[in-house]
Amino acid sequence: MPTIIQSRPNFRHSSIYSKMTARNVFILIISSAIISLLLYNYGFNSPVHTPLGKLDLDIFQISEKAKELSSHSWEYGTIAETLLEVHNPELSVFSVNAFPADKVPSAFWADVQSLEYAHHFINASAITLADGEGSAADPCSLGVSAILLGQSDVEYLKAAQRQLNYLLTDVPRIDAGGISHLSEIAEAWSDFIAMVPPFMAYYAVVSSDIGLMDQTVQQVRFYRSLLRDPKTGLWKHILGPRNEDRGFWSTGNGWAAMGMTRTLATIRHWGPAANREQGRGWSVLAGWIKEIVDGAIAADDDKSGLLRNYINEKDWFGETSGTALIAASVYRMAALEPAIFGVKYVQWADRKAATVMKHVDRQTGIVSPVANPLGHGQRFPEMMGSSEGQSFVLMLYAAHRDYLK
Numbered sequence: 001m002p003t004i005i006q007s008r009p010n011f012r013h014s015s016i017y018s019k020m021t022a023r024n025v026f027i028l029i030i031s032s033a034i035i036s037l038l039l040y041n042y043g044f045n046s047p048v049h050t051p052l053g054k055l056d057l058d059i060f061q062i063s064e065k066a067k068e069l070s071s072h073s074w075e076y077g078t079i080a081e082t083l084l085e086v087h088n089p090e091l092s093v094f095s096v097n098a099f100p101a102d103k104v105p106s107a108f109w110a111d112v113q114s115l116e117y118a119h120h121f122i123n124a125s126a127i128t129l130a131d132g133e134g135s136a137a138d139p140c141s142l143g144v145s146a147i148l149l150g151q152s153d154v155e156y157l158k159a160a161q162r163q164l165n166y167l168l169t170d171v172p173r174i175d176a177g178g179i180s181h182l183s184e185i186a187e188a189w190s191d192f193i194a195m196v197p198p199f200m201a202y203y204a205v206v207s208s209d210i211g212l213m214d215q216t217v218q219q220v221r222f223y224r225s226l227l228r229d230p231k232t233g234l235w236k237h238i239l240g241p242r243n244e245d246r247g248f249w250s251t252g253n254g255w256a257a258m259g260m261t262r263t264l265a266t267i268r269h270w271g272p273a274a275n276r277e278q279g280r281g282w283s284v285l286a287g288w289i290k291e292i293v294d295g296a297i298a299a300d301d302d303k304s305g306l307l308r309n310y311i312n313e314k315d316w317f318g319e320t321s322g323t324a325l326i327a328a329s330v331y332r333m334a335a336l337e338p339a340i341f342g343v344k345y346v347q348w349a350d351r352k353a354a355t356v357m358k359h360v361d362r363q364t365g366i367v368s369p370v371a372n373p374l375g376h377g378q379r380f381p382e383m384m385g386s387s388e389g390q391s392f393v394l395m396l397y398a399a400h401r402d403y404l405k
């Protein structure tokens with residue numbers, strides 16, 4: 001039998017051996033680089049995403065500025081909603097226990113900062129909850145507060161009912177369908193979605209009226225059909241004879257996204273509506289919110305890291321109001337509908353939130369640059385803050401905090 005001499009590598013052959021190893025390592029590195037690149041292009045971002053930690057904000061200072069800068073009904077209503085989300089999340093529609101035993105919760109108004117604030121601005125003996133200064137929709141922003149106050153003082157509940165009746169019967173209609181944003185002429189403003197549907201939905205709960213929930217989603221459907229741009233998914237600001245503005249105003253898109261988010265949360269967390277969500281076709285709200293967010297993300301390329309005042313127009317300044325409100329909506333939807341608003345959306349919201357944080361003045365609490373709420377077409381930003389801009393940053397804070405839970 002021939003003797004098989006095994007040639008085992010010894011010290012003398014080690015240079016060849018290490019060359020082969022080096023080549024293997026080289027091939028391994030190249031192929032993993034190619035695989036990573038392919039995965040990256042398919043959206044598996046590496047390195048692994050580190051979530052944004054709790055936002056560090058002086059809540060008291062920022063909300064005091066919001067109050068100081070407020071003088072209109074929608075600003076009061078927005079502050080009241082913000083205070084509820086920040087200080088009493090268990091009472092807000094985003095709580096899974098928003099409606100214990102399918103009822104609007106009872107809370108003693110003086111114990112709830114939001115209601116203590118709101119009751120100063122609600123006229124419980126008038127037809128509308130506040131002076132809308134020409135807007136039929138804006139006073140409705142105080143509607144949820146009025147209903148909550150109405151749990152201990154029936155005059156507030158009656159006031160909410162008068163407000164709703166006025167809205168449904170006296171306000172001009174657009175093309176015989178949508179309720180006008182204005183009280184004297186028929187105009188559709190994206191702002192409407194934050195003022196009216198969350199109030200109507202909440203009223204549907206307090207009056208246990210599924211039909212009213214239908215009407216609520218109908219109004220949103222109508223507004224979307226008018227204002228949505230099919231190409232980008234973004235909403236125009238205003239259609240109407242007096243104030244038409246076909247631009248994709250950032251804050252207006254935020255109003256629409258957050259108004260739909262609050263409406264969907266109300267449906268989800270109220271048993272009788274949640275049971276019917278699929279059958280009644282209310283689930284479409286999630287997709288409608290996503291259209292706006294997708295449109296904003298696609299046009300989010302300003303070097304400031306903020307969305308522009310008119311989202312898709314390169315010559316407009318980046319500003320914090322719309323950015324904060326849309327990012328807040330994303331966190332709320334990531335909690336409500338994680339299958340649609342997955343990690344890609346949360347990562348985007350994290351980046352926007354981190355950028356917004358850099359625009360909070362730590363001395364004064366002022367958030368800037370912001371759009372001028374009374375002059376959306378103003379070519380330069382407000383640097384002294386705006387009431388709603390202050391509120392939106394706190395809504396972002398609360399949405400992010402609740403998302404982390």
Ligand SMILES: *[C@@H]1O[C@H](CO)[C@@H](O)[C@H](O)[C@H]1NC(C)=O
Nearest residue numbers: 122123124125126127128131
């Ligand atoms: C509240 O509304 C009533 C009825 O319209 C009016 O007479 C009253 O002056 C209003 N109160 C305030 C504080 O505006």
